[in-house]
Amino acid sequence: MSIGWEAAGASDVGRVRSGNEDAFRMDVDRGVFLVADGMGGHAAGEVASRLAADTAAERLAAAVDDGVRGAALDGALRRGFLAAYDALLHCCAGDPATRGMGTTLTACVLEPSGTLRAGHIGDSRLYRLRAGRLKPLTHDHTWVQREVDAGRLSPAAAEDHPHSHILSRVLSEDISPEPDLLATPILPGDRLLLCSDGLYNMLPEPEIAAILAGPAPLPALAASLVDAANAAGGVDNVTVVIIVISG
Ligand code: CA
Numbered sequence: 001m002s003i004g005w006e007a008a009g010a011s012d013v014g015r016v017r018s019g020n021e022d023a024f025r026m027d028v029d030r031g032v033f034l035v036a037d038g039m040g041g042h043a044a045g046e047v048a049s050r051l052a053a054d055t056a057a058e059r060l061a062a063a064v065d066d067g068v069r070g071a072a073l074d075g076a077l078r079r080g081f082l083a084a085y086d087a088l089l090h091c092c093a094g095d096p097a098t099r100g101m102g103t104t105l106t107a108c109v110l111e112p113s114g115t116l117r118a119g120h121i122g123d124s125r126l127y128r129l130r131a132g133r134l135k136p137l138t139h140d141h142t143w144v145q146r147e148v149d150a151g152r153l154s155p156a157a158a159e160d161h162p163h164s165h166i167l168s169r170v171l172s173e174d175i176s177p178e179p180d181l182l183a184t185p186i187l188p189g190d191r192l193l194l195c196s197d198g199l200y201n202m203l204p205e206p207e208i209a210a211i212l213a214g215p216a217p218l219p220a221l222a223a224s225l226v227d228a229a230n231a232a233g234g235v236d237n238v239t240v241v242i243i244v245i246s247g
Pocket of ligand 1: 037196197198236237
């Protein structure tokens with residue numbers, strides 16, 4: 001079986017923030033898609049997310065062009081994250097104003113044979129919509145998620161917890177990156193969504209699923225998700241990449 005895909009993305013500053021620290025990259029021909037959500041003062045968050053997304057996207061594109069496939073793509077993903085980390089280190093060393101900047105990074109590579117491979121650090125998410133059910137494929141690297149996993153906090157208490165936005169893992173100059181890696185089969189009809197927390201913190205998952213399942217052209221669906229997050233308050237930057245898998 002061989003699959004194909006179409007994709008569309010959108011990013012918006014939201015209704016409260018003055019700058020957009022999110023970034024996304026789409027390389028539809030190679031099947032490489034990334035979302036990054038930066039943090040840091042004096043616009044350093046914007047630098048971090050763009051630099052990480054550009055660097056990792058470039059490495060992954062080169063791996064695909066070199067014919068890297070299957071499990072070997074895990075190594076390519078790891079090297080992409082490491083290259084992004086090196087780029088951040090280099091930038092921080094050369095420009096003190098960017099010290100302490102960091103970013104989430106969620107990167108995926110689609111294989112025509114029908115496999116999705118992804119690497120992930122932080123609290124941006126990759127979801128899969130299949131048969132009407134929206135399932136997160138990534139695991140948030142947040143303090144509250146760690147407490148929930150350890151059984152010290154209930155999922156309900158985690159939702160409105162004041163520390164819900166504190167990241168337990170992020171791509172920054174502080175520590176060499178350890179991305180989670182995942183591989184899963186994808187089927188014709190699946191829809192994938194990469195997004196920053198500015199989407200899922202504003203919209204309940206059933207609402208995200210309903211919009212994502214819509215019949216509109218993909219760019220309109222991406223715009224609808226952003227519009228809905230803004231209509232719900234838009235307290236953060238919001239970024240989405242939608243991928244529809246065909247047979
Ligand atoms: Ca954010």
